[in-house]
Amino acid sequence: MQLIEWDARAYDQLPLPHQRWGSATIRRLRLAGDETVLELGSGTGRDAELLLDALPAGRVVAVDGSAQMLAQLRHRLAGRMDRVTVVRADLREPLILDEPVDAALSVATLHWLPDHDVAFQTVAAALRPGGRFVAEAGGAGSVDRVRAALRTITGDDGGQWWNFAGVDQTTCRLQRAGFTGITVDLVPDFAILDSSEQFEAYLATVVLGAQLRELPAPQRRPFVHAVAREMGEPVIDYVRLQIDAMRA
Numbered sequence: 001m002q003l004i005e006w007d008a009r010a011y012d013q014l015p016l017p018h019q020r021w022g023s024a025t026i027r028r029l030r031l032a033g034d035e036t037v038l039e040l041g042s043g044t045g046r047d048a049e050l051l052l053d054a055l056p057a058g059r060v061v062a063v064d065g066s067a068q069m070l071a072q073l074r075h076r077l078a079g080r081m082d083r084v085t086v087v088r089a090d091l092r093e094p095l096i097l098d099e100p101v102d103a104a105l106s107v108a109t110l111h112w113l114p115d116h117d118v119a120f121q122t123v124a125a126a127l128r129p130g131g132r133f134v135a136e137a138g139g140a141g142s143v144d145r146v147r148a149a150l151r152t153i154t155g156d157d158g159g160q161w162w163n164f165a166g167v168d169q170t171t172c173r174l175q176r177a178g179f180t181g182i183t184v185d186l187v188p189d190f191a192i193l194d195s196s197e198q199f200e201a202y203l204a205t206v207v208l209g210a211q212l213r214e215l216p217a218p219q220r221r222p223f224v225h226a227v228a229r230e231m232g233e234p235v236i237d238y239v240r241l242q243i244d245a246m247r248a
């Protein structure tokens with residue numbers, strides 16, 4: 001299956017809960033300031049920018065599959081790209097990076113990857129022994145309200161579009177990939193949008209982005225509108241999977 005392109009302009013205009021997820025996840029890394037940090041699913045570079053601020057003598061290796069998201073990252077980080085390596089890659093496949101890294105971060109990306117064993121092996125292969133991996137993503141129980149609306153409208157809850165993992169599965173996968181000192185939590189965290197317009201833009205750009213690509217363009221807006229109407233309250237019922245682990 002082809003990699004999905006993200007609408008980077010629309011994405012950066014949204015009031016994203018990802019902003020607080022990103023800064024909280026970076027804080028969990030407790031950086032000294034001279035590390036090289038891998039970011040898996042760097043998107044438009046919002047967290048890479050925070051990482052550069054926290055790494056006056058360090059570097060960021062930003063990996064993402066979307067050309068649009070990476071173009072926006074390069075634009076955002078213009079003037080600081082001497083400390084950034086950009087890698088465009090499909091994270092559904094194993095990836096070997098050219099440089100080893102001291103720490104790794106991933107925000108709101110793992111649930112878009114169908115095989116977490118592959119993603120964790122990519123991180124483990126890049127990390128030096130003792131290096132930390134912190135991540136957060138959608139986890140088991142996420143977006144049940146969206147899925148109920150999809151089931152009502154189409155007869156299918158769209159579960160195949162996301163990989164919402166649980167605590168035990170994730171812990172086993174991290175162990176298999178060579179991690180130790182593993183903590184995994186599931187934390188309910190609802191995103192409340194201000195208006196129906198914002199709600200529909202958020203659904204279209206983030207939650208339903210992948211599904212919409214399958215529909216002919218003229219059907220996309222009416223479909224999003226139907227999902228939003230079926231859901232009623234402009235609330236996305238996220239459950240966040242939070243990971244903290246160390247490369248053995």
Ligand SMILES: C[S@@+](CC[C@H](N)C(=O)[O-])C[C@H]1O[C@@H](n2cnc3c(N)ncnc32)[C@H](O)[C@@H]1O
Pocket residue numbers: 003004006018022041042043044046047063064065066069089090091092106107108109112113206
């Ligand atoms: C919701 S965005 C999160 C971006 C950023 N971490 C943030 O918090 O704003 C998900 C990102 O995962 C990337 N992604 C999804 N599937 C991917 C794949 N198979 N390979 C590489 N990147 C992928 C998308 O391109 C997108 O930038």
